[in-house]
Amino acid sequence: MAPRDVVITGIGLVSSLGEGNDAHWEKLTAEDPASTVNSERFPPYSIHPLPEIDWSLQIPKRGDLRQMETWQRLGTYAAGLALDDAGLKGDEALCSTMDLVVAAGGGERDGNVDMAILEASTQRKDFDVLLNEKLTTELRPTLFLAQLSNLLAGNISIVHKVTGSSRTFMGEEGAGVSAVETAAARIRSGQSTHMLVGGAFQTDHPDMLLTYELNGYLLRGPWQPVWQRQKSEGGGVVTGSGGAFLVLESREHAEQRGRKIYASIGPVASGRARRSRGELASALSELLDKVAVPSGPVLAISGASGAHAATEAEKALIDGNDALAKRAFSSRTGHLKEAQFPFAIALAALAIDRGAAYPSFDADSEKPFTGKPQAALATAVGYHQFEGMALVTAPA
Amino acid sequence: MANLKDHLGRPVVAVTGIGVVTSLGIGKADNWAALTSGQSGIHPITRFPIDHLNTQMAGTVDFLESSSKGAAALTYELAESAAREAIEEAGFNEDDFGGPLFLASPPVELDWHDRLALFEAADEETSNNRVLSAARRLNSPEVFESTQFGSIADRLAETFGTTGLPITLSTACASGATAIQLGVEAIRRGECERALAIGADGSATAEALIRFSLLSALSTNSGPPSKASKPFSKDRDGFVLAEGSAALVLESLESALARGAEVLGILRGCGEKSDDFHRTRSKPDGSPAIGAVKAALADAGLSEDEIGYVNAHGTSTPENDKMEYLSLSTVFGERIKSIPVSSNKSMIGHTLSAAGAIEAAFSLMTMREGVIPPTINYDNPDPAIDLDVVPNVKRVAQVNTVLSNSFGFGGQNTCLVMAREPV
Structure with a gap:
């Protein structure tokens, strides 16, 4: 134990399963949970859409809500849950010195405007002029602000008054890995005492599926659990909407204000395997060495997406280590892209805090874990690029 | 013998390589010659039709192979070109840089033609x-790949042999400064001996222009394009959209001296403070920008009296220049009237995600060359902004320390303090 250990004191979760820690724990430990998969919205693809959310619970001003599309609302909402959970909501002094790192993609385009332009293009030969004509007249002026990657962080500053510093990392799962890794490094080195870190992904928009499917990454046809998609049609990924934010503090900072600590974050390791040269398996093995998993049974909260090559490599690594019992939460929530790694860390911390493991999400592929997890591995192996792992441990 | 640790006991961070591309040209030499002769890179838009557009000029980079191939391809080429120049100057292997990469680049989107x-x-x-x-x-x-936010950095990592998972970031118009800050912090934490920080932006598409236009952020000046960007002038009416890139090789001073590298300047301090007032406007009292400047000075271990030149954010929008003056005059008091403050954007326009990096590169060159680039188009001073903007003509001056400001949508404020020599 050291004063600058990185500890988790707040967790904010939203997914197709619901919102908040209790709802997630309940749904994820249920024996026979109801599926949240929707296969009608974007056939032949399935998604895990958001449940009904009363945004005003975390974003009280209607003016703020109007400036955001769902992605920003989702992230701002999850960030608010984490701040509440850490007892920081409304604490002006602590929020004004709090550092923020957000893992973000981009916000939703106006699908109607885009479609109108594409449909009009069939009657015209001057597409670029048509583009100018339609975009200048039909785009909502403030929509840009609902799309810019760093404006999720901007909205968190505006709505929750988190204003120490604000940085947005981009780059799919890797952005979430770097966000957690950098936040932890800043706390350990004394560059920061308390941080808000996380991300959100809203999949319920054709463009959000498009960015996977341009390389054939999505599962087509009947839904399967994450580990069983190797032989199914398509690329194996089923996406979901969700967000995960964590309040991270130095142990000293958390103890001084007498806060409950869910868990500590131990080593965080990240990498960029040169997958085209077949280096993913060895790179993942090196990451696992770096996070120094303790001996004895360890729960592995896997962010595996179902993407064939990445998932197969991760499965081989984990199954090759008898001590690890894997749980791929995307079988329940769908793949949350930038939020994937923060979500994995959050679920690892919850299991440690509640003193129990999640039951198998896929009994054919995930072995039982009995007893009280003292440590949990969190992983995010990018569907296309970048990898990360962290060890989450009991608070003391 | 220079101190290898700073006032807080952290490794001192040196700059040992610089690369730049703007609408003024490729490379430091061409850019510096143009910048110090008061030349504008702003020109009529030819990349796409200008029908229906209120703004018809930009500082696009039209002379690269990828200039007509979409935002992702151009942003990559801009970043690669600047990084190659910087790494070569620093004397590292061009395909085995051996330190992490921090890339400031615009959010990506599927190109309309695709x-x-x-x-x-x-x-x-x-x-x-x-x-x-x-x-x-x-x-x-x-x-x-053009739709994956991590792909440009991934390609750069492959090309230059940077280590680890490359970080792609956005803090809107402060992104370039944030990339440098991340590199500085990594070296200070002892995670690496060197880092590659790049800001690159090749995203001047029709839709980008229209989006900024709909927010009334752009100049609609219909006179000569070169006269459109006029920071601190009374008749300034918005920024000019532009493209470019800069790369800095950041290195612990200890490592630079040990291998006998030429030290081009010192990254003394970084400061940031976010604003919770509004998505596009600053808090009326300027406190976040003031806080960012003060944080950068404190991080650098310098007092207000020790800044010799300010490389302004100076976008030429009515709002920014007014607020930047408010924050500078609050921090520096009466002395601000005697500190030269100039805006590179008067010549190169606003290069968005790249701006902070490009302007840091020019700040370092200002100190090395002993020449302050001017603020051009300063024909009609704003009486409410009482600054020495180095009007219209470069100035020969010994500059030992620079403050470079970057402010962006979403309440982003990041400031860098650089010095000519180690102490």
């Missing part, structure tokens, strides 16, 4: 999912 191609290739007659339905048959790794 979207149109998908629409035309789809079988379905009408459906909102029509574009999606053609996606998996396109079979174009290039188009796929």
Whole structure:
């Protein structure tokens, strides 16, 4: 134990399963949970859409809500849950010195405007002029602000008054890995005492599926659990909407204000395997060495997406280590892209805090874990690029 | 013998390589010659038709191979060109840099022409999912990668042999400064001996221009394009959209001296403070920008009296220049009237995600060359902004320390303090 250990004191979760820690724990430990998969919205693809959310619970001003599309609302909402959970909501002094790192993609385009332009293009030969004509007249002026990657962080500053510093990392799962890794490094080195870190992904928009499917990454046809998609049609990924934010503090900072600590974050390791040269398996093995998993049974909260090559490599690594019992939460929530790694860390911390493991999400592929997890591995192996792992441990 | 640790006991961070591309040209030499002769890179837009557009000029980079190939391709080429120049100057292997990469670049989106191609290739007659339905048959790794936010950095990492997971970041118009800050912090934490920080932006598409235009952020000046960007002038009416890139090789002073590298300058301090007032406007009292400047000075271990020149954010929007003056005059008091403050954007326009990095590069060159680039188009001073803007003509001056400001949408404020020599 050291004063600058990185500890988790707040967790904010939203997914197709619901919102908040209790709802997630309940749904994820249920024996026979109801599926949240929707296969009608974007056939032949399935998604895990958001449940009904009363945004005003975390974003009280209607003016703020109007400036955001769902992605920003989702992230701002999850960030608010984490701040509440850490007892920081409304604490002006602590929020004004709090550092923020957000893992973000981009916000939703106006699908109607885009479609109108594409449909009009069939009657015209001057597409670029048509583009100018339609975009200048039909785009909502403030929509840009609902799309810019760093404006999720901007909205968190505006709505929750988190204003120490604000940085947005981009780059799919890797952005979430770097966000957690950098936040932890800043706390350990004394560059920061308390941080808000996380991300959100809203999949319920054709463009959000498009960015996977341009390389054939999505599962087509009947839904399967994450580990069983190797032989199914398509690329194996089923996406979901969700967000995960964590309040991270130095142990000293958390103890001084007498806060409950869910868990500590131990080593965080990240990498960029040169997958085209077949280096993913060895790179993942090196990451696992770096996070120094303790001996004895360890729960592995896997962010595996179902993407064939990445998932197969991760499965081989984990199954090759008898001590690890894997749980791929995307079988329940769908793949949350930038939020994937923060979500994995959050679920690892919850299991440690509640003193129990999640039951198998896929009994054919995930072995039982009995007893009280003292440590949990969190992983995010990018569907296309970048990898990360962290060890989450009991608070003391 | 220079101190290898700073006032807080952290490794001192030196700059040992610089690369730049702007609308003024490729490389430091061409850019510096143009910048110090008061030349503008702003020109009429030719990349796309200007029908229906209120703004018809920009500082686009039109002379690279990828200039007409979309935002992702151009942003990559801009970043690669600047990084190659910087790494070569620093004397590292061009394919084995051996330190982490921090890339400031614009958020990516499917290019409109690719979207149109998908629409035309789809079988379905009408459906909102029509574009999606053609996606998996396109079979174009290039188009796929242009939609992945991490792909430009991934390619750069592959090309230059940077280590670890490359970080791609956005803090809007402060991004370039944030990339440098991340590199500085990594070296200070002892995670690496050197880092590559790049800001690159090749995203001046029609839609980008229209988006900024709809927010009334752009100049609609219909006179000569070169006169459109006029920071601190009374008749300034918005910024000019532009492209460019800069790369800095950041290195612990200890490592630079040990290998006998030439030290081009010192990254003394970084400061930031976010604003919770509004998505595009600053808090009226300027406190976040003031806080960022003060944080950078404190991080650098310097007092207000020790700044010799300010490389302003100076966008030429009515709001920014007024607020920047308010924050500078609050921090520096009466002395601000005697500190030269100039805006590179008067010549190169606003290079968005790249601006902070490009302006840091020019700040370092200002100190090395002993020449302050001017603020051009300063024909009609704003009486409410009482600054020495180095009007219209460069100034020969010994500059030992520079403050470079970067402010962006979403309440982003990041400031860098650089010094000519180690102490």
